[in-house]
Amino acid sequence: MSRTGLRAPVKLLRPHALADGFTLVELLIVIVTTSLFVTLIMYFTIQYWRFGFALEADLDTLTQRLDAGDFIRDSLGTSSGLISQNSLADTHVLDQDPTAGAGFWLTIHAVPGNTPMPAKGSFTPLLYYQRPSINTSNQVILNGTQPYLDEYVLYLDGNTKSLMVRTLANSGAPANRAHTSCPTAAASAGCPADRTLVSDIASIDTRYFSRNGTTINWMSSVDSITGAYIGPDFPVVEVVELTLNVAKKDTFQTVTTTKSSTVIRIALRNT
DSSP states (O other): OOGGGOOOOOOOOOTTGGGOOOOHHHHHHHHHHHHHHHHHHHHHHHHHHHHHHHHHHHHHHHHHHHHHHHHHHHHHHTSSEEESSOSSOOTTOSSBOTTTOTTOBOOOOSOOEEEEOOOTTOEEEEEEEEEEOBBTTSOBOEETTEEOEEEEEEEEETTTTEEEEEEEOOTTSTTBSOOOOBOGGGOOSSSOBOEEEESSEEEEEEEEEOTTSOBOOTTSOBOTTTOOBOTTOGGGOOEEEEEEEEEEOOTTOSSOOEEEEEEEEEEOOOO
């Protein structure tokens, strides 16, 4: 072959060079770097999921609190006032007054304070109030010159950790639109289940005022039997304030992640 036709020289590899592979240090660097990136990706993914579930819990409690506020303002705001005990007998009393006999919830007074959620299997009455009975034509049902009155019980359910409302319809009111409700376990076609207002309740704060904003002097009188303060009691209460304290554990969490409070203040139409 002529000199001008010579090919470029080829560099030959040593036979053992192809089998050298990575060194131990290089392998460790790859493993550590890969593990770091995988850990970061998993961390941010889990945090994203946790944020999503927490946001879902926040929105869920917000919706419930807003709905509860609307119901309480509409129902309690159009009531004829708060009462210390139901006068319409209830066949499914959950916290019975031992001195009043069957059919009557525990007597309560206009004493401000914090009412915690009771233990599972227990129930705590929060407020009782009366509203004029309404017929199916959306008219007030009169008993002479005065309206018939239905009664309502706001209570805390330790089983579901919820604020519930029991309806006690006045059976004497003709064509009464209201229907007496029952606990879920005893509900039927003729006795619908009590309404759930808010779930995941931790406690509820109550305060009572006159219409000008003055706090009711609840220490002005005492119960002759228990010696507990009962104040001037519910007939003088013109404004009631409820603070709903919610504490919810969202999905896949072991601790409560959503805590919020909603203040509901209602001016009563005492008659």
